[in-house]
Amino acid sequence: MSLPASLIGVQPKFETKGLKAGFKSTWVLNGIDIKIPPNRVTAVMGPSGCGKTTFVRCLNRLHELTPGAVVEGEALLDGEDIYDRNTDPVAVRRRIGMVFQKPNPFPTMSIYHNVVAGLALNGERNKKKLDHAAEQSLRGAYLWDEVKDKLTDSGASLSGGQQQRLCIARALAVEPEVILMDEPCSALDPTATAKIEELITQLKKDYTIIIVTHNMQQASRVADYTTFFYLGKMIEFGETADLFENPKEELTERYITGKFG
Amino acid sequence: MTASLKGSRRSGSNGDLILKTVVGAAAIGIVALLIGLGIELTSGSWLSIKTFGLGFITGSTWNSVTDTYNVFPAVIGTLTASALALLLGLPIGLGVAIFLSERAKGMRAGASALGSLVELLAAVPSVIYGFWGLAVLAPFMRDYIEPTLKTYLGFTQLFNATPIGTDLLTAGVILAIMIIPTISAVSRDILNAVPDSQREAMYSLGATDWEVVRKAVLPYARSGIFGATILGLGRAVGETMAVTFVIGNNINLPKSLLSPGATLTTLIVNQFGNTFDPLSEAALVEVGLVLFLLALVINILARVLVWRMTRSTRFRV
Amino acid sequence: MKGLILLSVAIAIIPLFLVVANVVVEGLPAISSGFFTGIPPSPLAGYGGILNGIEGSLLMVGMGTLIAVPLGVGAGIYFSEWPESRLSFLSSFTNDVLAEFPTIVIGLFVYALVVAPTRTFSAVAGALALAIIELPIIARTTEESLKIVPITLREASMALGIPRWKTIFRVVISTGKSGLATGILLGIARATGETAPLIVTAGYLNYPPTGLFQQTGSIPYIIYNFGTAGYPNWITVAWGAALVLVAFMLILNLSVKFFIGRKSTGVRAEI
Numbered sequence: 001m002s003l004p005a006s007l008i009g010v011q012p013k014f015e016t017k018g019l020k021a022g023f024k025s026t027w028v029l030n031g032i033d034i035k036i037p038p039n040r041v042t043a044v045m046g047p048s049g050c051g052k053t054t055f056v057r058c059l060n061r062l063h064e065l066t067p068g069a070v071v072e073g074e075a076l077l078d079g080e081d082i083y084d085r086n087t088d089p090v091a092v093r094r095r096i097g098m099v100f101q102k103p104n105p106f107p108t109m110s111i112y113h114n115v116v117a118g119l120a121l122n123g124e125r126n127k128k129k130l131d132h133a134a135e136q137s138l139r140g141a142y143l144w145d146e147v148k149d150k151l152t153d154s155g156a157s158l159s160g161g162q163q164q165r166l167c168i169a170r171a172l173a174v175e176p177e178v179i180l181m182d183e184p185c186s187a188l189d190p191t192a193t194a195k196i197e198e199l200i201t202q203l204k205k206d207y208t209i210i211i212v213t214h215n216m217q218q219a220s221r222v223a224d225y226t227t228f229f230y231l232g233k234m235i236e237f238g239e240t241a242d243l244f245e246n247p248k249e250e251l252t253e254r255y256i257t258g259k260f261g
Numbered sequence: 262m263t264a265s266l267k268g269s270r271r272s273g274s275n276g277d278l279i280l281k282t283v284v285g286a287a288a289i290g291i292v293a294l295l296i297g298l299g300i301e302l303t304s305g306s307w308l309s310i311k312t313f314g315l316g317f318i319t320g321s322t323w324n325s326v327t328d329t330y331n332v333f334p335a336v337i338g339t340l341t342a343s344a345l346a347l348l349l350g351l352p353i354g355l356g357v358a359i360f361l362s363e364r365a366k367g368m369r370a371g372a373s374a375l376g377s378l379v380e381l382l383a384a385v386p387s388v389i390y391g392f393w394g395l396a397v398l399a400p401f402m403r404d405y406i407e408p409t410l411k412t413y414l415g416f417t418q419l420f421n422a423t424p425i426g427t428d429l430l431t432a433g434v435i436l437a438i439m440i441i442p443t444i445s446a447v448s449r450d451i452l453n454a455v456p457d458s459q460r461e462a463m464y465s466l467g468a469t470d471w472e473v474v475r476k477a478v479l480p481y482a483r484s485g486i487f488g489a490t491i492l493g494l495g496r497a498v499g500e501t502m503a504v505t506f507v508i509g510n511n512i513n514l515p516k517s518l519l520s521p522g523a524t525l526t527t528l529i530v531n532q533f534g535n536t537f538d539p540l541s542e543a544a545l546v547e548v549g550l551v552l553f554l555l556a557l558v559i560n561i562l563a564r565v566l567v568w569r570m571t572r573s574t575r576f577r578v
Numbered sequence: 579m580k581g582l583i584l585l586s587v588a589i590a591i592i593p594l595f596l597v598v599a600n601v602v603v604e605g606l607p608a609i610s611s612g613f614f615t616g617i618p619p620s621p622l623a624g625y626g627g628i629l630n631g632i633e634g635s636l637l638m639v640g641m642g643t644l645i646a647v648p649l650g651v652g653a654g655i656y657f658s659e660w661p662e663s664r665l666s667f668l669s670s671f672t673n674d675v676l677a678e679f680p681t682i683v684i685g686l687f688v689y690a691l692v693v694a695p696t697r698t699f700s701a702v703a704g705a706l707a708l709a710i711i712e713l714p715i716i717a718r719t720t721e722e723s724l725k726i727v728p729i730t731l732r733e734a735s736m737a738l739g740i741p742r743w744k745t746i747f748r749v750v751i752s753t754g755k756s757g758l759a760t761g762i763l764l765g766i767a768r769a770t771g772e773t774a775p776l777i778v779t780a781g782y783l784n785y786p787p788t789g790l791f792q793q794t795g796s797i798p799y800i801i802y803n804f805g806t807a808g809y810p811n812w813i814t815v816a817w818g819a820a821l822v823l824v825a826f827m828l829i830l831n832l833s834v835k836f837f838i839g840r841k842s843t844g845v846r847a848e849i
Binding site for chain 2: 650717801
């Protein structure tokens, strides 16, 4: 697997070596080797069942929480293996935020408490710090102006798109370095989707973003790099425009031209 | 800025371990409780087990003067009253379940109100059924139902006795009323667990509502409904207060369904205050042991059957 | 056939109406303010009151619930959060069996364990029996109300780097707490109506309880004791006690419906 020319010599933020994952006896992910560049948006694309969601769930050690899950291989964050025996999964998850397919604010918490949940539940008691983090994160998620007057309302009272931005704010508040997004717009209408996509392109200044999508237009709009997964294998990895215009692999070409099952 | 991923102590893993240990201890406690029940009842009845052996079950005498405590009549009473309860309660309970799960599709509001009413039936304490049974049902049975049964069926030994109202038949009726909610609630869950594709397949063959229930739904739910029935049987065998009021409390072998009798549970309640000598006390605890074993077998059987139908494994964190 | 099904529904419901109607009609004459402050009457001497039963029931159900709640909620958390463990399977199965156990057997167990060695019926023994009866109900409802908390919420919390135990307390239990309350109310309802186990553990006292290690009356025992007696005024006292008990059950059941109603709307909003 050749590296895109623009990434040669770039220190990767995330690197996986022979990453395999699955359940009990079936592998969903069949040995992935990839180098994710820092402060860029990398899209993971492929047909359903190709392992793209399992891949990102391995990157913050969420996959292993499902009963029967197995993981093999290495995933290096800044050169440190997150699957090392001495690595603390909780510490991993604090450095790697995640946004899920469906917005999932905590229903019993207010907007404010949703945003600071990660900090508060990890022991931060200082009200000033929490207030500051809440405002910064909500601003970062472009939600502050819409909710600043109703921070005590339930998170469930917001619209779907607002809820998803609330979840992004919640992830930002923990100050992660990487943000994983698993089809973050699949449950949203086009207007809300446009807002999230705009937000993603802003966030890459401060964060490394890995986004799972099955929507090629979305990948071409937001991602600097795109990788194509098929049957648990990485088929191709390249600059987004390059991958869409000159796919090197036949499978990739068939997928992006829609000649796929 | 970048915190290390490593630590000699995993954050939260201590808390995880403490929580798992504490709530796991509670889970162990439940298992220990059941084992403790078996051990304590066995040791409490040891004197009686040693004295009477198997004769405890097969003998017919309960007499404190001769110090003989055998429970065969109560075993017969339990079996008879429970069988009557199933005979009367099963078709009705199943009918309610079919109504709630199948007819309900068109009339949600009515069915859910009705479902709540049937649940309320289960919420009424058994002592109230018993008292009501004694004050209202028993006289009604004595004056109307039992004379009729005697007139037309008196030629069989089963109904050949003077109607008194407090007897095995009335006990069976009150038990039937009490197990209907159990049977209908469990059966409803089981019928709801039958996939709609089974119904649709039958409808697409041109079947009527009733044919769908009879040929697609009930056969599919067969083993689960059997489980619900066994669960109802378990309730009937273990029920105490409702029966105590109306069964007439006769420790001798009953001659007919219209004769007073006793069940294992009513025997305990009625003989309890009478003596405090060690052997009769041990005998009463042994009655409890017999009930314990009966309940164990019945409920394990029922659970296995019901679980298979309604429990599906879900992925959880 | 539809006719038969409707008939069976009617037959199932009729006893409920008859029982409630009889309890109200026969019980109302006994009810006065004195019924809640006096003690049961002598034969043919008015209706008195059931204070001894009310206080005894409160005492024993209260103590029993205090014992059962931590154990039941704990076991329920274990069933829900560690479902794949063998202990979970075994204990959850045992719990189901225990929930259907004849309560008289549980009473006899406590009799052999507590009453026989201490040679006295007592509120403590009664409370212990009631606790064992409540335990499986509370454990099961706790498990069920935690299981319906969507997995996505647990993952959201874990993905924030919140340890599992905090996730369970602050996200899972906090979302499922109305279900927990429901379970406790159901346990209380069940315990309050239990009679047989109290006959062999708590006995009966015609006066309000003054200590934990003495015979102790209860509302259901009054119904049994006075309902089977021959004096008309005693029968009416039993009906009155039955009315109090049924009213209490109705209130508890309505509260449960209220909690369940709130729970379901909460779930709808979050999915």
